[in-house]
Amino acid sequence: MRLELGKIKITDVQFGESTKVENGTLFVNKQELIDMALQDERLKSVAIELARPGESIRITPVKDVIEPRVKVEGSGVMFPGMIGNKVKTVGSGRTHALVGATVITCGKIVGFQEGVIDMSGPIAKYCPFSETYNVCVVVTPQEGLGTHAYEAAAREAGLKIATAVGEAGRNVEPDEVVVYDTKPLLEQVNEYPGLPKIGYIHMLQSQGLLHDTYYYGVDAKQIVPTFMYPTEIMDGAITSGNCVAPCDKVTTFHHLNNPVIEDLYKRHGKDLNFIGVILTNENVFLADKERSSDMVGKFVEYLGLDGVLITEEGYGNPDTDLMMNCKKATDAGANVVLITDEFPGRDGKSQSLADAKTEADALVSCGNGNIILNFPPMDKVIGMLDYIESQIGGYEGSLKPDGSIEGELQLVIASTIANGYNKLTARTY
Amino acid sequence: MVKEVERAGIPVVHVCTVTPISLTVGANRIVPAVGIPYPLGDPNLDVEGDKKLRRQLVEKALKALQTEVEEQTVFED
Numbered sequence: 001m002r003l004e005l006g007k008i009k010i011t012d013v014q015f016g017e018s019t020k021v022e023n024g025t026l027f028v029n030k031q032e033l034i035d036m037a038l039q040d041e042r043l044k045s046v047a048i049e050l051a052r053p054g055e056s057i058r059i060t061p062v063k064d065v066i067e068p069r070v071k072v073e074g075s076g077v078m079f080p081g082m083i084g085n086k087v088k089t090v091g092s093g094r095t096h097a098l099v100g101a102t103v104i105t106c107g108k109i110v111g112f113q114e115g116v117i118d119m120s121g122p123i124a125k126y127c128p129f130s131e132t133y134n135v136c137v138v139v140t141p142q143e144g145l146g147t148h149a150y151e152a153a154a155r156e157a158g159l160k161i162a163t164a165v166g167e168a169g170r171n172v173e174p175d176e177v178v179v180y181d182t183k184p185l186l187e188q189v190n191e192y193p194g195l196p197k198i199g200y201i202h203m204l205q206s207q208g209l210l211h212d213t214y215y216y217g218v219d220a221k222q223i224v225p226t227f228m229y230p231t232e233i234m235d236g237a238i239t240s241g242n243c244v245a246p247c248d249k250v251t252t253f254h255h256l257n258n259p260v261i262e263d264l265y266k267r268h269g270k271d272l273n274f275i276g277v278i279l280t281n282e283n284v285f286l287a288d289k290e291r292s293s294d295m296v297g298k299f300v301e302y303l304g305l306d307g308v309l310i311t312e313e314g315y316g317n318p319d320t321d322l323m324m325n326c327k328k329a330t331d332a333g334a335n336v337v338l339i340t341d342e343f344p345g346r347d348g349k350s351q352s353l354a355d356a357k358t359e360a361d362a363l364v365s366c367g368n369g370n371i372i373l374n375f376p377p378m379d380k381v382i383g384m385l386d387y388i389e390s391q392i393g394g395y396e397g398s399l400k401p402d403g404s405i406e407g408e409l410q411l412v413i414a415s416t417i418a419n420g421y422n423k424l425t426a427r428t429y
Numbered sequence: 430m431v432k433e434v435e436r437a438g439i440p441v442v443h444v445c446t447v448t449p450i451s452l453t454v455g456a457n458r459i460v461p462a463v464g465i466p467y468p469l470g471d472p473n474l475d476v477e478g479d480k481k482l483r484r485q486l487v488e489k490a491l492k493a494l495q496t497e498v499e500e501q502t503v504f505e506d
Contacts, residue, residue, distance in 0.1 A: 209466060284465035286446055317447045317465055324449070355450045 001092045002181040003231035006072070006174030010100035013050050013133035021168045026101050028135055033161050037137065042145055042153035047138040049382045051104075051119050053131050056379035061114030061387055062413050063105040063151075064158050064240050065129055065251040068098040068166035071235060078166060079159050079236035079252075081217020090235035091228075096169040102132045102253060103165055105158035106383040107139040110151045111210040113392045115246020115413040116375070116405075123375050126415040128422065129253075136382045137161050151210055155241050159252070180231050180265050182276060185303070192273040196306040199275050199334075200230070200260050201296055201325055205242050205250065205313035206281035212241040213250075213313070215279060221288075225280040225295040227303075230261045233277065244314045245392045247369045247410035248341050248418045259421045260309055260339065275303055280325065282318040289321050297328030307335040311419040315343050315369075319354040330359040341366040341416035342426060346408070366417060367424030369393070369410035377403035431456045442490045444468065448503050458493045459503045460486065 009024055016027025030048045037046040051057045069078050074093015081087040104117070117129045124130035139157055141150040182188060189197060204213040206221035213220040215238055228237065238255040261277070268274040278299045280292050300308060308329050312322045322338060329336050342352035342365055352368075381403070388399045393411035400406070409415050416424055431441045432455055443456035446468050451459045462468035469486060470479050493504045 207465070284446070286448060286461065289447070317450065320447050320449045351454075355447075355453050 001229040001231045002179065003074075003092055003234060004094040005178045005180065005234060006094060006096040007099045007176045007178065008096055008169045008172050009175045010098050010133055013052060013101060013135060015050070019165060019168050021098065021172045026098060026133060026165070026168065028165060033137070033164060036160055036164060037139070037157040040153050040157060042142055042149055043139055043157065044142045045140045046157065049136045049138060051134040051136055051382060053119060053133070055119045057119040057382060058375075058378040058380070059104060059106055059117040059119070059134070059136055059382045060385065061106060061109040061383055061391060062117055062246065063110055063114050063154050063243065065253040065413065066103045066158055066162035067253045067256050068101055068103060068162045068169065069236070069256065070096050070166040070170050072096050072170060076235065078163055079239055082159050082214060082236070082239050083156070083163060087216055089232070090237055091232035095235055096166070096172065096174060097256070098166060098169050100132055101165070102129060102134050103158055103162040104129065104134050104136045105139060105154050106136055107154070108141065108384070109387045109391070110147065110154060111243030112387070112390050113243045113245050115249070115391065115393070116411050117413050118375065118378065121376050121378070123373060123412060125423070126409065126412045128414055135161070135165060138383060147210065151241060151243065155239070159239065180234070182229050182231065182274065185275070188273065188275060189304070192269055195269070195271065195273040197275050197304060198264060198272045199278055199300065199303060199305040199308045200264060201278045201280060201308050201310040201329065202258070203310065203312045203318065203321055203325065204238065204279065204281050205244055205318070207284050207314070210243040211314065214239045214241055220281045221283050223279070223281060225278060225292055225299060227299060228277045228279055230265070230274070230277050233258055233261065242313070245369070245410050246413045247393070247416040248314060248366075249413065250313045250417065250419065251414065254414065254417060254419065254421055257421065258419060260311060260419055264309070275305060280321075282312065282314065282321045284317070289324055293321060293324035293328050296325050297332045300329045300334050301332035305334045307337070309337050309339060311339045313418065315341065316354050322353075323355045323357040323360060327357045327359045336362065338363040339366065339420055340418045342368045343370055344368060346370050346372060364420065365426035366420055366422055367409070367415070367426060369408060369416045371409045372406065373409055375405035375407065440494060442493045444486065444490050452501055452503070455501075457498055457501055458496070459501070460490045460493050461503065461505065462486070
């Protein structure tokens with residue numbers, strides 16, 4: 001598969017009479033987007049608000065973040081299987097991305113784990129979306145709507161609006177075009193015979209109870225591990241339906257912009273041969289964990305991989321999936337490096353990961369989610385502060401009368417995201 | 430908690446779903462539970478079936494408690 005990704009750099013966002021991109025400014029027609037979202041009868045009301053870098057704005061509870069993209073050439077549409085009935089294979093042809101812009105879904109909390117984005121102040125440096133031009137979709141569900149139905153409605157509203165906004169980039173000349181190319185397996189192996197064959201084991205959050213991820217519209221807890229071209233992910237083959245701890249939530253934005261895939265492509269043909277992505281899940285039954293990790297190990301052996309990188313989403317019991325994958329990929333003959341974040345408790349004295357294996361001897365840390373920070377008050381809140389103390393990283397007394405917050409870093413969206421799309425790490429001295 | 434109670438001289442059975450974590454943490458008697466969202470029962474069963482399953486789990490745990498172990502042991506069926 002060969003994908004041309006046209007990057008259209010967005011440097012401002014404004015409301016306008018039509019949704020379009022002009023000289024780097026994204027204009028959005030507010031009412032059009034609201035009307036589109038409100039076609040879903042599960043939603044009572046929808047508001048669209050804008051948040052730009054440097055503004056005194058706090059966005060919370062944040063459900064998902066999506067980069068607006070559009071398929072310009074090639075089969076399929078963005079987010080196949082998620083919107084309408086279109087599930088054609090994606091990942092080839094040409095796609096345009098509005099880089100620097102996002103669509104953020106927020107509003108009344110869905111689960112209990114959605115997080116915070118500050119557009120300025122000391123917390124902004126922990127979040128990549130403090131630096132983007134954000135179209136915030138504030139959703140309110142109908143009274144009495146069940147939690148799972150609300151999650152689905154909020155998720156679909158975000159994807160629909162991101163698709164409509166992405167459409168504005170269809171006829172815009174990109175500032176940069178990046179080509180990603182992965183050949184069919186045997187051809188790919190033969191293309192660089194002298195280079196180590198490297199794969200990426202991508203673990204999708206699939207614990208259920210609002211911790212879900214979708215692959216071409218299939219709930220990831222129902223998949224057995226599979227193999228994919230890395231470019232498929234750039235066209236939205238994987239979408240988030242997940243309300244897990246905000247700091248390492250892999251939002252749909254992070255699937256579209258997976259830094260592991262990005263970096264493996266940068267070195268593809270230079271010092272490694274990037275073979276592809278093994279996709280697996282993180283289920284809540286031990287038998288599922290055994291079965292999925294066995295199949296991951298089988299893929300590593302079958303594909304003849306010399307090395308793999310593994311990322312996980314979430315922490316706690318997924319650490320067991322991480323360790324099982326690590327052990328079985330090692331047993332299958334690959335060198336393994338894990339990428340994850342750490343939760344050693346507020347005093348730093350607890351075990352950083354819930355599980356461990358002796359094979360896990362190479363690990364990149366994306367930081368410690370338990371450190372306590374002070375969030376100063378912001379002039380404006382998009383969404384609401386009502387849930388701060390029950391959001392993960394918040395606690396009784398976290399929210400102060402002036403709107404400031406004392407809470408753990410894990411309250412901040414993507415602050416320790418376990419694939420490296422962040423600025424934190426931990427080192428051993 | 431398992432380790433601290435045992436340190437005080439009282440044997441402990443850890444009933445849990447993800448037994449590898451229990452092994453890593455250092456429990457000595459481990460009984461596998463049903464699943465993370467419902468470790469000690471199964472809402473997919475009818476009331477009778479669920480009660481039977483719960484009783485089986487408790488009895489298995491009590492039996493494990495009375496079993497001498499030389500090393501970390503997971504009490505499979």
